[in-house]
Amino acid sequence: MQVSETRVRSILTRTSGYLRGVTSHSLQPYRGCSYGRSLCGVGCYVRHNGWLTRGAAWGSFLEARINAAEAYLEGVERERRWARRSRGGFAVFLSSSTDPFVPQERKLGVTRSVLEAMLVEPPDTLVLQTHSARVAEQRELVCALAERCSLRVHVSIESDVDRLPGLPPPASSVAERMAAARVLHDAGVFVVVTVSPLLPIRDPGRFFDRVAEAADAVVIDHFIGGDGTSDGSRTSRTGLPAAMAAVDPESPTLAYRDRIVAIARERLPGRVGVGPHGFAARYGDAPAERA
Secondary structure, three states, rough: OOOEEEEOOOOOOOOOOOHOOOOEEOOOOOOOOOOOOOHHHHOOOHOOOOOHHOOOOOOOOOEEEEEEOHHHHHHHHHHHHHHHOOOOOOEEEEEEOOOOOOOHHHHOOOHHHHHHHHHHHHOOOOEEEEEOOOHHHHHHHHHHHHOOOEEEEEEEEEOOOOOOOOOOOOOHHHHHHHHHHHHHHHOOOEEEEOOOOOOOOOOOOHHHHHHHHHOOOEEEEEEHHHHEEEEEEEEOOHHHHHHHHHOOOOOOOOOHHHHHHHHHHHHHHOOEEEEEHHHHHOOOOOOOOOO
């Protein structure tokens, strides 16, 4: 893993594509991701983004944007005005192409500095998205932010098992992430478990019962339509679909997603979102979109 530091001129990116209907902006405290060689990195859509990877293997580099907090404060007034005028509100997704709580964050503190800057100049809405249980270490700061803006913490838990055949382990175990979600939920933070991308679930009923205790809502997103392509072609170039099929042959299909969504809605009525609508905090019983 090559770790480097850089300074950026701006840190708030106006959203397009999948995120356009979710938030007005995204914010990446790092370029690259230390979890790129873990389970979540196998199907991560960012690995196909040559502009971000610059020819390097996904999971082999991490570039810390050490002035991210300063850049946020410099640009926040301008971007807030634009977002309220053009998008109906200033909402930030942190993060969509890295993880805010990579292991190096403990030393570098880039994400923490951004969150502290947001206490001074809060967005209208903040979505804090992570695959790591380390988010619970920032409980006090997250709780303080929840008093300053509409805050949702999204904890990705894609399955009730930690391993798929032939693939690496996750960044944090299912049990660790479920416990982290519960810690924040019990502290009064609005927590969403994002089952994204949806992987085979051994016992869906029990899984969603656990989610119901640890979170306020759940979002289910399949790689078909969820990886930036309508047919899941990016993910199809990886080993993820074959590993999924080895566990449950139906799991690489939207029929599997629809079956899992139905079970989730039985366990969490009115608290289930699907795809981009779910990431935008629209929960309910509307039919899942077909790719």
